Amino acid sequence: MIKLPGLTGRIVVAGASMGGLRAAEQLRAAGWLGSITVVGEEPHLPYNRPPLSKEVLAGRAPFESLAFALRDSVADVEWRLGTRVTGADLDDRWVELERVDAEGTEGAGERLAFDGLVVATGMRPRRLRCPGPTVGRHTVRTLADAEGLRTELLRPGVRVVVVGAGFIGCEVAATAVALGAAEVTVVDPEPLPMLRPLGEVTARELLRRHRERGVRFALGTGVTAFTGDERVTGVLLGDGTELPADVVVESVGSVANTEWLAGNVLDLSDGVLTDEQLRVGGLPHVVAVGDVARFPNPRYDNVPRRVEHWCIPGDTAKHAARTLVSHLVGETAGPAPFAPLPTFWSDQHDFRLQSFGAPVLGTGDVRVLDGDTSGDVVMGYHRDGRLVGVVALGGRAAAGAAVRYRAELLRQPALTAS
């Protein structure tokens, strides 16, 4: 009997955010004609998260404006929303599901068989484990998070402490100032905001711009406890000071949602390790996409890393779908290794930070390529004398200038080849 490849069978996509959606679309684009089931814990169809720390907090973006448009090609995809994946056996090819609703959970232990699996369960915010009350402490990852935080930020005279001076923390601080919060203070053990990804020169300039626009900073110290009885009234710092706080935002990194993969002999030490084709555990029928995937990038040093940029779900989905479908339909040649040019942006106050390449690999040698540091500027990040990343800071002119260097980054041979 001739088996028509790709016509039958089921691919399960675990995770219904942007990575899950893009995976479903790209499975169809790669020729998969069998069924696709996407399982997601949130009650919503996939939506765009970057506005959560900005436009949604500021009240300028209703949910309808965040929902991704669904292509015709995914019209027959089965969406199992409000459903969590709790376990999997990758050899026997099933996942275990549990319904999640307001009252708790039900229907635990339902098994769903698959022929191929896409791991797209993403990340959740890391929480601070300090003594003190939990009421009044927020994270920003989901729509519900952002809506809950917005309500609190609108209280008159509100004093806000943001723990963590990374991109999300700095975006939230900027939005809180714009909403009219009485005090906004960002706390971080590092001496400068966004220091690790951007290096000292850029971080110092970002600190200056934030301060100029009304954000306060408590740097070089961490949080040791929260004060207050029922709800937070203050934040106790390692240097002994106490910051009064009506609202606390925790933006201290994230944790991979991979517990459900335990017991499958995988490297889950930081997300899920994949090869350069985004295959998981050497299995041809399991791939990972989005920020949960820890993949090597032969464009750089081949060290597997998770990448929490907005573009990554789309980039990984396109590649992983080809990998998976070519295996399931019996093609021998998969796609060429995955080697994306990373790119990210961050909107803070009235300026944008636009990055191309991997500035994090070149923070030891940062040069001004264009403009001047206090205005519209393009910074070049170098490793062993060669350009590995550019960061534009400022308005449209800066971003436009950075685009010229993007082409140069694309032309560079792989670091691993030099």
Add this chain to the structure above:
Amino acid sequence: MKVVVDMNKCQDHGQCVFAAPDVFSFDDAGRLAYVSEPDEALRAEVEEAADVCPLQAIRIEA
């Protein structure tokens, strides 16, 4: 194929220009310009452009 960009949403990220340079470009003032009825042969790159728009401001109608 008909392409519509919601210019109220567009924030000039330029990802569409990288994905579909035959359809999207920046004018001399740095504002997005685009071909509103591109050739059907460009569908794949226009879909890619719509996918990678950070503001999801690009719609493909028919």
